[in-house]
Amino acid sequence: MAPTSPAQPTSRVLVPRLALLGLLVIGAAACSSGPDPLEADPVATSSVDVDDNVFEPIAVEVAPGTEVTWTWVGSNDHNVVGDGFESELVTEGTFSHTFEDAGTVEYRCTIHPAMRGVVRVEG
Numbered sequence: 001m002a003p004t005s006p007a008q009p010t011s012r013v014l015v016p017r018l019a020l021l022g023l024l025v026i027g028a029a030a031c032s033s034g035p036d037p038l039e040a041d042p043v044a045t046s047s048v049d050v051d052d053n054v055f056e057p058i059a060v061e062v063a064p065g066t067e068v069t070w071t072w073v074g075s076n077d078h079n080v081v082g083d084g085f086e087s088e089l090v091t092e093g094t095f096s097h098t099f100e101d102a103g104t105v106e107y108r109c110t111i112h113p114a115m116r117g118v119v120r121v122e123g
Contacts, residue, residue, distance in 0.1 A: 034054075034114035034115070034116060035058055036116075037055075037058040037059045037106065037116050037117050037118035038059075038104070038106070038118055040057070040058050040059040040118070041059065042057075042059040042060055042061035042118070042120050043057040043059065043060055043061065044060075044061050044062075045057065045060050045062075046060065046062050046066050046067060046068045046069060047068075047069055047071065048060060048068065048069070048070045048071070048117065049070075049071055049073045050070050050071065050072045050073065050074065050078050050080065050109075051073050051074040052074035052075060052076050053074070053076065053078075053109075053112050053114065053115055054115060055070075055107075055109075055115060055116070055117035057117075058116065058117045058118065059117065059118045059120065060117075060118075060119050060120070061119075061120040061121075061122055062099060062119060062120070062121055062122075063121070063122065063123070064099065064100055064101060064102055064121055064123050065098065065099075065100060066098065066099055066121070067096050067097070067098045067099075068096065068097055068098075068099060068119055069094050069095070069096040070087065070094065070095045070096070071093075071094045072090060072091060072092045072093055072094070074091075075091060076091065076112075077089050077090065077091050077111065078090070078091075078109045078111070078112065078115065079109055079110055079111070080095055080097075080107055080108075080109065081107060081108055081109070081110050082097075082105050082106060082107030082108075082119075083105060083106075084097075085097040085107075089110075089111070099119055099121045100121075101121060102121050102122060102123035103120075103121055104118060104119075104120050104121075105118065105119045105120075105121065106118050107119070
């Protein structure tokens with residue numbers, strides 16, 4: 001019996017694999033992008049909803065010394081992480097942080113890169 005060589009990919013196998021790779025690349029790009037909170041018009045509020053894969057509103061404006069509260073309203077696990085503060089990874093409840101100094105503070109959910117927000121502290 002003659003030795004056999006390993007099967008070579010045919011176009012029937014290669015084309016679906018390339019299509020799948022393309023979908024994965026597009027999906028990864030969609031997960032890592034989203035609205036830019038630095039370009040959003042801020043809302044004068046100290047309450048932010050943590051919904052399924054979005055902070056609402058994504059930009060808030062508060063005075064120095066204001067406590068901002070994030071409230072989980074969706075069903076997915078999220079956290080709130082910024083410079084000097086970090087919540088637990090949870091699906092319900094609230095998390096609060098007081099912003100003392102004027103400036104712009106970005107925050108995010110560490111497991112959903114497109115989930116970003118900003119607190120603008122205006123003195």
